[in-house]
Amino acid sequence: MKTFKEIKHNLKQDVSKLPVIKVALLGDTATQLLATALKGVGVEYGYNLDLYEAEYNQVERQVEDPTSELYQFGAKYIVVFQSTHKLCEAHSQMSADKQNALADNRIGFVKMICEQNKSAKVIYFNYPEIGDAVFGSYANRVTSSFTYQVRKLNYELMQLSQNVSNLFICDIAEIQNKFGRNFMFAPNIYVSTEMVLSMDALPIVASRTMDIIAAAEGKVKKCLILDLDNTLWGGVVGDDGLEGIQLGHGLGIGKAFTEFQMWIKKLKNRGIIICICSKNDEDKAKEPFEKHPDMVLHLDDISVFMANWETKVDNIRAIQKILNIGFDSMVFLDDNPFERNIIRENIKGITVPELPEDPGEYLEYLYSLNLFETVSYSSEDKDRTKQYQVEAKRAVFSKSFTDEKDFLKSLDMVSVVESFTKFNTPRVAQLSQRSNQFNLRTVRYTESDIESMSLDKDIYPLTFTLKDKFGDNGLIAVVIMKATDKETLFVDTWFMSCRVLKRGMENFTLNTMVDVARKAGFKKIIGEYLPTAKNKMVENHYSGLGFEKVEGSDTARYILDIESYKNKECYIK
Numbered sequence: 001m002k003t004f005k006e007i008k009h010n011l012k013q014d015v016s017k018l019p020v021i022k023v024a025l026l027g028d029t030a031t032q033l034l035a036t037a038l039k040g041v042g043v044e045y046g047y048n049l050d051l052y053e054a055e056y057n058q059v060e061r062q063v064e065d066p067t068s069e070l071y072q073f074g075a076k077y078i079v080v081f082q083s084t085h086k087l088c089e090a091h092s093q094m095s096a097d098k099q100n101a102l103a104d105n106r107i108g109f110v111k112m113i114c115e116q117n118k119s120a121k122v123i124y125f126n127y128p129e130i131g132d133a134v135f136g137s138y139a140n141r142v143t144s145s146f147t148y149q150v151r152k153l154n155y156e157l158m159q160l161s162q163n164v165s166n167l168f169i170c171d172i173a174e175i176q177n178k179f180g181r182n183f184m185f186a187p188n189i190y191v192s193t194e195m196v197l198s199m200d201a202l203p204i205v206a207s208r209t210m211d212i213i214a215a216a217e218g219k220v221k222k223c224l225i226l227d228l229d230n231t232l233w234g235g236v237v238g239d240d241g242l243e244g245i246q247l248g249h250g251l252g253i254g255k256a257f258t259e260f261q262m263w264i265k266k267l268k269n270r271g272i273i274i275c276i277c278s279k280n281d282e283d284k285a286k287e288p289f290e291k292h293p294d295m296v297l298h299l300d301d302i303s304v305f306m307a308n309w310e311t312k313v314d315n316i317r318a319i320q321k322i323l324n325i326g327f328d329s330m331v332f333l334d335d336n337p338f339e340r341n342i343i344r345e346n347i348k349g350i351t352v353p354e355l356p357e358d359p360g361e362y363l364e365y366l367y368s369l370n371l372f373e374t375v376s377y378s379s380e381d382k383d384r385t386k387q388y389q390v391e392a393k394r395a396v397f398s399k400s401f402t403d404e405k406d407f408l409k410s411l412d413m414v415s416v417v418e419s420f421t422k423f424n425t426p427r428v429a430q431l432s433q434r435s436n437q438f439n440l441r442t443v444r445y446t447e448s449d450i451e452s453m454s455l456d457k458d459i460y461p462l463t464f465t466l467k468d469k470f471g472d473n474g475l476i477a478v479v480i481m482k483a484t485d486k487e488t489l490f491v492d493t494w495f496m497s498c499r500v501l502k503r504g505m506e507n508f509t510l511n512t513m514v515d516v517a518r519k520a521g522f523k524k525i526i527g528e529y530l531p532t533a534k535n536k537m538v539e540n541h542y543s544g545l546g547f548e549k550v551e552g553s554d555t556a557r558y559i560l561d562i563e564s565y566k567n568k569e570c571y572i573k
Contacts (some may be wrong), residue, residue, distance in 0.1 A: 007040035018048040024075035037206035058192040099144035103153035128176035167445030211373040223273040227334035247294040256360040261296035303388035374431035390471035410469040420454040435495035436534040504570035
């Protein structure tokens with residue numbers, strides 16, 4: 001982790017070409033250096049933060065006053081840091097009855113922040129504990145004790161975030177758990193500056209905050225690629241044999257590798273794509289997965305298995321082609337420093353952590369990096385590994401056809417088209433936040449945004465699933481059309497999973513859009529392409545579908561005449 005001085009130095013860089021994000025920072029203690037850290041870390045994440053910092057200890061006024069600078073600023077993200085220290089001061093001056101209600105009252109205020117800023121995402125810092133030693137361990141049994149109230153508050157914040165879709169908890173309590181209270185808080189600095197976070201803690205807290213913002217902006221890690229020998233197990237399976245590799249739950253280094261695999265298994269179950277990239281004979285590399293009694297990971301946990309004597313650079317590029325995701329969505333773990341450097345030098349964007357020499361330190365190091373931050377989670381994530389395994393089978397099957405049309409017909413594809421529902425809303429929001437390549441305007445929406453649009457009579461939302469004889473891809477495309485006048489629908493949003501490209505889904509989607517527009521009495525559809533660093537693949541999307549370019553527009557806009565449109569060929573029912 002970089003120092004505060006190094007983070008601050010980032011602000012000297014030219015950020016004029018970086019995308020601008022409006023962020024408001026509210027705090028009940030001194031936040032000037034936190035603001036600096038946020039902007040400095042923002043540069044490292046590829047963003048230019050337009051940051052409004054409220055005056056000292058003005059959180060309540062900014063939120064409760066509808067004419068305040070907060071509302072005039074119109075932030076996309078509101079970062080709120082109400083410190084444990086100020087909460088402790090308030091608690092010490094309360095009666096026992098009010099002490100009992102401390103957590104509940106604060107939760108009510110957090111809920112109000114979110115309700116009054118529905119168009120923004122609220123990032124709220126939770127509460128690192130202060131062991132005030134008033135009751136000692138008995139504080140766990142005294143509901144009015146400060147310890148009890150802080151623990152209740154942190155629990156209730158988690159509960160609230162499950163029901164309030166624009167609330168995201170930045171877990172700075174976990175940072176204190178890892179690094180210690182003496183690391184997080186410097187008493188001598190606090191008493192003279194009212195600054196609660198230490199200089200050492202500022203870069204870490206700023207990074208965790210930016211992790212949430214970046215994830216909400218679509219910068220997420222989707223795939224973990226693993227070396228095998230001395231990374232996933234101890235020893236070299238080709239030399240030491242199946243019995244000679246180090247794995248197991250007993251004492252010794254094998255325990256470290258087993259627990260490392262347990263963590264990877266949890267990532268897989270969460271929806272992270274797990275791949276193997278190893279210089280090895282394939283049969284030898286697969287043997288532990290099939291036969292070793294202490295292996296936690298098995299072949300059905302792996303989406304793509306690359307074990308051969310090609311370079312790892314070539315194999316990772318092959319994995320990328322199969323998965324059809326960006327290199328910046330990938331993390332590569334290898335115990336060999338030489339291999340790590342080769343990958344960094346040859347594959348731009350991929351994350352290659354500098355693993356410790358001691359495998360026993362792998363997990364604690366990786367925990368600290370927080371590589372797999374997310375702002376959404378749906379039931380479909382659990383099936384992602386199976387979906388990519390099915391996709392590999394589908395790719396092999398396609399090679400048996402010389403005519404692409406015959407292949408597409410043979411898939412027996414079916415799509416269910418729906419509006420927004422309470423069941424698909426989490427997945428729609430997730431795709432909105434994660435889709436980068438096939439995304440015409442790259443507008444991000446929260447669950448509350450989706451819920452609001454479902455009630456708007458001028459909005460025509462469409463969701464698409466896709467399944468075939470190999471399996472179900474789940475919800476893979478979303479279109480949101482808005483009526484701008486009695487004759488025109490504007491395509492506010494069109495994004496699609498890249499997993500289903502080249503199957504005619506684009507044609508099927510447009511046919512459906514036109515059908516909806518015709519039935520509602522519209523005569524034209526306007527589409528717009530807003531370029532980003534990642535969506536160049538859809539630069540010619542509208543023209544390729546028969547839209548005419550609108551000349552003289554400030555942005556790339558295209559128009560489709562509904563009356564003359566003829567349905568495009570596709571093999572999806």
